[in-house]
Every structure is written in C-alpha cells, then in structure tokens.
Amino acid sequence: MDDFRFRKVKQNLGVFWGNFGLPLIFIVIVVVFSLSNPSFATSYNILSNFGFAAYVGIAAIGMTFVIMTGNFDISIGSMLALVAVLGSSFMPKAGGVIGVAATLAIACFLGFINGIFVTKLRIPAFITTLGMLFVFRALAFIYTNNVPVYISDRFWLYIGNGKLFGVIPFPILLMGVCYLSAYLVLRKSPVGRYIIAVGTNARAAALSGINVDNIKILVFTLLGLFVGISSIVNSANQGAANPGLMGQNFEFQVITAVVLGGTALSGGNGSLGGSLIAALIVTFLSNGMGLMQVNSYWQLVATGLVMIFAVSLNKLKFYLLGQGEY
Numbered sequence: 144m145d146d147f148r149f150r151k152v153k154q155n156l157g158v159f160w161g162n163f164g165l166p167l168i169f170i171v172i173v174v175v176f177s178l179s180n181p182s183f184a185t186s187y188n189i190l191s192n193f194g195f196a197a198y199v200g201i202a203a204i205g206m207t208f209v210i211m212t213g214n215f216d217i218s219i220g221s222m223l224a225l226v227a228v229l230g231s232s233f234m235p236k237a238g239g240v241i242g243v244a245a246t247l248a249i250a251c252f253l254g255f256i257n258g259i260f261v262t263k264l265r266i267p268a269f270i271t272t273l274g275m276l277f278v279f280r281a282l283a284f285i286y287t288n289n290v291p292v293y294i295s296d297r298f299w300l301y302i303g304n305g306k307l308f309g310v311i312p313f314p315i316l317l318m319g320v321c322y323l324s325a326y327l328v329l330r331k332s333p334v335g336r337y338i339i340a341v342g343t344n345a346r347a348a349a350l351s352g353i354n355v356d357n358i359k360i361l362v363f364t365l366l367g368l369f370v371g372i373s374s375i376v377n378s379a380n381q382g383a384a385n386p387g388l389m390g391q392n393f394e395f396q397v398i399t400a401v402v403l404g405g406t407a408l409s410g411g412n413g414s415l416g417g418s419l420i421a422a423l424i425v426t427f428l429s430n431g432m433g434l435m436q437v438n439s440y441w442q443l444v445a446t447g448l449v450m451i452f453a454v455s456l457n458k459l460k461f462y463l464l465g466q467g468e469y
Contacts, residue, residue, distance in 0.1 A: 153462075160456075160459070160460050161405065161460055164456065164460070165403070165404065165405075165417055165420040165421060165424065166420060168424055169420055169423055169424050169427070172424060172427050172428055172431065173189075173427060175431075176427070176430075176431030176434070176435070179431070179435060180431070180434045180435055182434060183430070183431055183434050188430070188434075190310075190311075190312060190315075191312070192423075192426050192427050192430050193312065193315050193423070194312030194313075194314045194315055195314075195380075195426050195430070196318070196422050196423050196425075196426040196427075197314035197315065197317060197318040197373070197376050198314075198373055198376055198377050198380075198426075199373075199393075199396050199397055199400055199422045199425055199426060200318050200322075200400070200418070200419055200422035200423070200426075201317070201318055201321050201369050201372050201373045201376065202219060202223075202366075202369050202370050202372075202373040202393070202397045203397050203400045203401050203404070203418040203419070203421070203422050204321055204322060204325045204365075204369050204415060204418065205254075205362070205365050205366030205367070205368065205369035205370060206219070206366060206397045206398060206400075206401045206418075207325075207401050207404070207406050207413050207414075207415055207418045208325075208329070208338060208362040208365055208366065208413075209362045209363060209366050210398075210401055210402075210406050210407075210408060210410065210413065211338055211339065211342045211362075211406060211407075211410055211411060211412070211413040212338060212341045212342045212345075212358065212359050212362050212410055213341075213342050213345070213409060213410030213411070214261060214268040214359065214362075214363075214410075215268055215269070215272070215398060215408070216254075216257060216268065216272045216363065216366055216394070217269070217272045217273060217276055217394045217398075218257065218271075218272040218273070218274075218275035218276040218278075218279055218394070219366065219370045219390070219393060219394045219397060220276070220280075220389075220390030220391060220392065220393035220394045221275070221276045221277070221278075221279035221280035221283070221390060222250065222253050222254075222275070222279050222367065222370050222374075222390070223370050223373060223374040223377065223389055223390035223393055224279070224280060224283045224374075224384070224385070224386050224387075224389040224390045225249075225253070225279040225280070225282055225283040225286075225386075226246050226249045226250040226253065226370070226371050226374050227246065227292075227374040227375070227377070227378040227384035227389055228283050228286055228287050228292050228384045228386050229245070229246070229249050229286065230242050230243065230245045230246025230247075230249060230371075230374075230375070230384075231246070231292045231294050231299070231378060231384045232286075232287075232292050233245050234294065234295075234296045234299065238296065238298075239296030239297065239298035239299040240298055242296065242299060243298070243299060243302070243375055246371050246374060246375055247368060247371040247372065247375075249371070250367040250368060250370050250371025250374065251364050251367045251368050251371065252367070253275075253279065253367050254363045254364045254365070254366050254367020254368065254370070255360060255363065255364045255367065256275075257271055257272060257275060257363045257367075258359055258360035258361070258362070258363030258364060259360060260275075261359060261363065262355075262356040262359050262360055263356065276394075280386070283386035284386050284387070286386070287386045289386060289387060291383040291384065291385040291386070292383060292384040293382065293383045294378060294379060294382055294383055294384065299375065299378075299379050300379050300382070301313060301379070302314070302317065302375050302376060302379050303375065303376045303377065303378070303379025303380035303381075304379055304380060314376050314380075317372070317376070318419075321369065321372065322415060322419055325415055326415055329413075329415060334358075334361070337353050337358050338358060338362060339411055339413075340353055341353065341355050341358045341359065341410075342409075342410030342411035342412070342413075343410065343411035343412075344411075374389070374390075377389060377390075392443065392446070395446060395447075395450065396425055396446065398450070399421070399425060399446060399449055399450040399453060400418055400421040400422040400424075400425050401413075401418050401421070402421075402450060402453045402454055402457065403417075403421035403424065403425075403449065403450075403452075403453035403456070404416075404417030404418035404419070404420065404421035404422075405417035405457060405460070406418065407457065408454070421453070424449075425446075425449070428445065428449070429442060429446075432445060
C-alpha cells in the first residue's frame with residue numbers, strides 16, 4: 144500500500160508539474176523582475192513583450208513538429224536572415240504583398256531542401272542543418288554584399304509593428320492564429336497523428352502504412368514556413384533585413400523554448416501550448432535582464448542554463464509520471 148501511495152503521489156506531482164509548472168515559472172519571472180525594476184511591470188512593456196514573443200514563438204511551432212519526429216534544425220537562424228533579405232529585396236518593384244509571399248515560399252523551399260537531405264540522402268539532421276547554417280548565412284552575405292535591405296513598405300512594416308484597434312500588437316494576433324492552426328493540424332487531423340506516430344516509433348509507423356519520409360519532409364517544410372513568418376515579424380520590427388545580425392542565436396532560443404515547453408527530444412511527445420508559454424518565458428527573461436543592464440554575454444550564459452534546466456525539468460516530469468527515461 145505504501146508503495147502504491149508513493150507511486151500515486153509521484154504521478155500527481157508529475158501531472159501537476161505538467162499542467163502548472165511552466166505558468167508558475169512565468170509568474171515567478173514576471174514578479175521578480177517587476178520588483179527589481181518597476182519599468183518592467185508597465186502595461187506598455189508587458190504588451191510589447193507579448194508582441195516580441197512572436198519572433199520566437201511562431202518559429203517554435205515548426206520546431207515542435209520537427210522535434211516530435213525525433214529530429215531538429217539548427218540552421219533556422221541563418222535561414223531567417225536569408226529569406227528576409229531575399230523577400231524584402233522584391234519589395235521595391237513587386238510591393239510588400241509579393242515580397243511577403245515570396246519570403247514564405249522561399250522559406251518553405253529551404254525547409255523542404257533540409258527535409259530531402261535528411262530523408263532521401265539519409266544525412267543526419269544535425270549534420271544537414273549544421274552545414275546549412277553556414278550555407279544560408281553565406282548566401283545572405285553574398286546576395287546583399289553584407290549591406291542591410293531597408294524596409295519601407297507599409298504592409299510589411301504593419302506585420303511587425305501594427306496594432307489592432309490601436310492597442311493590441313499585430314504580432315500577438317498573428318501568433319495566436321498560427322498556434323490555433325497548428326493545434327488543429329496536430330490534434331484534429333490525420334497529419335498530426337502521423338507526426339506523433341513517426342516520432343514514437345518510425346518503424347512501426349512505416350509498417351502501418353505511414354510514409355515516414357514524407358511526414359519528415361512535411362515537418363521540415365512547415366518549420367520553414369513558420370521561420371519565414373518570424374523573419375517578416377523580426378525584419379519589420381527592426382525596419383531592415385540585416386544579413387549579419389538577423390537570427391543570431393535564434394536556433395538556440397527556439398529549441399530552448401520547445402524543450403522547456405515539454406517536447407521530448409526523443410520524439411513522439413510534444414506540447415504546442417508548452418512551447419508558447421516557454422517562448423514567453425524566454426522573451427520576458429531576456430527583456431528583464433536587458434532592463435537590469437545584464438551584460439549580453441551573461442544573457443547567453445543564462446539562455447544556455449535555461450536549456451539545461453529545461454531538459455532536467457522534463458526528465459523530472461517523465462520520472463514522476465513513470466514514463467521512463469527521457
């Protein structure tokens with residue numbers, strides 16, 4: 144009986160942490176920084192942070208899909224810079240709408256290429272995306288000659304800076320639409336079930352008739368799409384697409400958000416809601432340290448420690464739930 148009670152307590156703690164752990168961490172961060180710096184707690188700063196979270200949060204959707212299949216992509220920072228400079232360069236002649244459409248199409252294509260390398264050429268995702276990290280960044284430098292592409296189109300700028308009803312930052316609305324669409328795909332469509340099945344056991348999924356390669360290519364393509372949206376938001380917010388500055392450490396911020404959000408690196412288990420809350424945590428943490436004038440290098444240290452902390456918390460959660468090693 145004692146052993147039964149112990150397992151029950153463990154399971155209850157695991158369920159509690161899975162449901163409320165991230166919101167509690169988020170609340171603690173907000174409270175600590177609010178007490179440390181009153182300007183952090185202003186409505187303008189809080190609302191702005193929710194808008195800035197779209198930069199990481201939208202890309203985290205695609206990364207959640209990819210990691211759920213047991214893969215990951217560390218080229219997305221360079222991809223973000225490349226698609227931004229390519230898409231924005233079309234604006235002077237084609238206009239902002241065409242520029243945005245071109246950005247998304249190019250981003251999907253780059254994600255598709257990564258997926259082809261991983262599946263058809265059987266190159267491990269780490270090697271593929273590590274190589275593409277350098278290729279994409281180099282192409283961005285070559286295309287622009289390391290000169291930023293300045294953005295003046297109203298449509299493009301509105302995506303990153305506009306406000307709905309003059310109050311709600313448009314990136315928040317955009318992020319909400321992206322998460323709702325992703326949730327419907329993951330939880331209410333056959334594609335979502337296939338993604339989970341591939342991540343849980345690719346061999347069993349193949350034997351059940353699922354085209355594993357096509358699912359992996361799809362998730363890499365979707366990651367490209369969401370990175371493209373993030374690139375538009377980020378470049379619009381900055382007013383320029385800078386091939387050297389855009390996307391620096393972006394891949395680590397996104398992966399940290401996804402892992403902190405509860406997605407298992409081994410695949411098969413993921414949480415879009417967790418990725419969203421974790422993206423808010425990453426954004427608010429960065430903003431709080433910035434307001435406290437923490438050195439940028441120490442901010443990188445904090446990001447690394449948060450990633451390690453995230454994996455540890457997930458290991459603890461799965462241990463409490465009795466789901467084995469993570």
